[in-house]
Amino acid sequence: MEVKMKIAIFTDTFLPQVNGVTNTLRRFGEYLKANHIDYIFVTPEQKSESDLPYNIEAFLSTPFFLYPECRLTFPNLIRLNKRLDAFGPDIIFTMTEFTMGLCGLNYGKTHNIPAVSNYSTNFSTILKSYKLGVLEKLTDKYLAWFHQEATRTVTPSVESEKILKKLGVLRTGIFGRGIDFDHFSRDKRSVQLRKELGLEGKLGLLYVGRLSPEKDLDVLRDAMQLLNHTYSDQIQLVITGEGPMENELKKTMPDNVVFTGYKRGQALAEIYASCDIFAFPSSFETFGNVVLEAFASGLPVVGVNMGGVKTLIDPGYNGFLVEPNDSEAFALALEKLIVGDIMRHQFGTRGRNYAKGKSWDAVFNTLLEDFATIIRDCEALPEPELNPYYQEENSIA
Numbered sequence: 061m062e063v064k065m066k067i068a069i070f071t072d073t074f075l076p077q078v079n080g081v082t083n084t085l086r087r088f089g090e091y092l093k094a095n096h097i098d099y100i101f102v103t104p105e106q107k108s109e110s111d112l113p114y115n116i117e118a119f120l121s122t123p124f125f126l127y128p129e130c131r132l133t134f135p136n137l138i139r140l141n142k143r144l145d146a147f148g149p150d151i152i153f154t155m156t157e158f159t160m161g162l163c164g165l166n167y168g169k170t171h172n173i174p175a176v177s178n179y180s181t182n183f184s185t186i187l188k189s190y191k192l193g194v195l196e197k198l199t200d201k202y203l204a205w206f207h208q209e210a211t212r213t214v215t216p217s218v219e220s221e222k223i224l225k226k227l228g229v230l231r232t233g234i235f236g237r238g239i240d241f242d243h244f245s246r247d248k249r250s251v252q253l254r255k256e257l258g259l260e261g262k263l264g265l266l267y268v269g270r271l272s273p274e275k276d277l278d279v280l281r282d283a284m285q286l287l288n289h290t291y292s293d294q295i296q297l298v299i300t301g302e303g304p305m306e307n308e309l310k311k312t313m314p315d316n317v318v319f320t321g322y323k324r325g326q327a328l329a330e331i332y333a334s335c336d337i338f339a340f341p342s343s344f345e346t347f348g349n350v351v352l353e354a355f356a357s358g359l360p361v362v363g364v365n366m367g368g369v370k371t372l373i374d375p376g377y378n379g380f381l382v383e384p385n386d387s388e389a390f391a392l393a394l395e396k397l398i399v400g401d402i403m404r405h406q407f408g409t410r411g412r413n414y415a416k417g418k419s420w421d422a423v424f425n426t427l428l429e430d431f432a433t434i435i436r437d438c439e440a441l442p443e444p445e446l447n448p449y450y451q452e453e454n455s456i457a
Contacts, residue, residue: 065431066098068149070164072124072131072156074103075112078322079270080349081155081180084237089114091424100147102140102160104131117143124158133159141167149173151431156181157206165209174438176431177210178235179203179224182367185344186274204228211434214427216347217368223346235427237347238420244356246412248326248333257318257334262296263398264335266359268328268350269342271303276364279341281313282387283394288314291398297339300331332357336404337397343384345369356415360407362393378411 069088073081085101092099093114101114104121117140121131144167152168152175154161161177168175183203184196204227207213214235215221224232254260265284269275284297297317299309310319323331332338338354338361347368354361355372361379363369373379380393397404 064097065150065428065435066148067092067431068100068102068144068147068152068164068167070102070152070154070156070160072104072133072158072160074101074106074116074118076106078324080237080347083349084180085155087238087240087420088424091420097428098147100143100149102135102144102164104133104160119160131158135159135163137163150435151176153431154178154210157203161206165206168211169209172438174211174434175209176434177207177213179207179213179215179220179229180346182220182223182274182344182346188274190273200227211438212430214430217371219367219371220346233430235430236418236423237349237352238423239349239352239356239415239418241356241416241419244329244332244353244415246333246358246408248330248357250330250334253330253334257298257320257331258296258316259298259334262294263337265295265297265337265339265394266300266332266335266354267297267339267341268300268332268353269340271299271301271305271309273305274342274344275303275305276341276343276385277305277309279385279387279390280339281309283339283341283391284314284317286388286391287394287398288316291395292316295398298331298335300328328353329357332359335359337362337394338379339390339394340364340369341390342369343367348372352415352418355411358408358412360397360404360411362390362397372414374410374414378407378414 071085073079075082075086099115101116103116103118105118119133119135121133124132140163152164152173154164154175154177165175183199187196187199207224207229212231212233213224213229214233215224216235216237221232267280271277287295295316298320299317300320300323302322332353338359340351340361340363343364343366345367351361351363351369351372361373363373363379363381364384365381366384370381373381375381382389382393
């Protein structure tokens with residue numbers, strides 16, 4: 061795609077952190093480089109940032125106490141403005157709403173550059189899961205203000221767009237997510253890995269994601285306990301990820317559960333392909349990248365009828381949807397796939413066919429087309445008028 065524009069991308073979470081935002085940014089960086097589009101990532105400072113193959117301006121940061129993947133950053137505004145002035149962005153893209161997002165929004169406002177914001181984290185759910193619901197109204201007010209200040213707000217799904225509308229954010233669009241279809245593949249199924257994970261002679265159930273309260277992992281734990289009344293010697297749950305609930309889950313999960321820690325790249329693709337059913341109980345997702353990864357790997361998915369996940373799963377076709385926080389219904393949906401060999405394989409094939417049409421290139425082509433339209437529309441607007449005092453003081457007699 062031949063595009064001439066300069067994009068400044070602001071984010072409060074970046075590689076090597078592993079989450080939906082950083083995965084999207086990694087793919088976006090690769091796309092921008094491959095298409096020779098000028099860009100700069102403005103990010104929190106990371107220990108290994110010098111090893112990352114991207115154009116980065118990073119600033120001192122510390123982990124955010126509720127969500128360590130996001131960081132509170134303390135930018136040197138003089139250095140930041142000097143770098144951005146030299147770069148000369150045509151558009152600002154704020155991937156998150158914390159300090160770096162605010163810096164991007166402010167630079168766009170003060171330099172009359174369009175700023176597109178991204179909404180992809182449901183903070184209300186996070187606050188409730190950490191028993192901080194008293195902060196929900198305040199957070200919603202802030203998010204409403206932040207995104208209303210942007211030229212446009214993009215979000216991964218129609219369901220998350222509905223949340224924005226409720227907040228009064230009306231200038232919205234969809235910025236979906238893609239999948240590396242060749243990377244996630246059934247061909248990467250490994251007999252050796254299945255042996256290491258204790259899956260010999262068993263069906264492998266898989267969860268991939270952060271181990272934290274907002275992911276509703278208590279539902280998965282309770283569902284496993286229910287399933288074990290009948291299928292304890294036939295199933296094994298593989299949990300891939302890390303987070304604040306890890307120690308608790310290791311103590312309370314049944315014996316037929318194995319923890320792998322964070323995995324990425326080839327190792328992650330092999331884990332997906334070496335399991336048989338993807339179990340994703342989270343009601344928090346604005347999209348659900350891991351569902352696409354599971355589909356591409358040929359796995360049927362049991363998910364929750366809420367958020368972005370419900371837009372990916374076609375119940376009775378490539379998986380099942382159950383209502384949030386219903387462990388019994390979640391277990392029953394998993395049981396259908398455990399006992400239904402033909403159904404399990406059919407759903408997996410259909411999911412893979414669905415994922416095939418979700419390439420990152422198509423996602424980013426659409427995003428940049430939207431950026432180009434926004435830039436053109438903003439260029440057509442008249443320059444903002446100076447206030448009378450400024451005009452008088454700076455006029456030439």
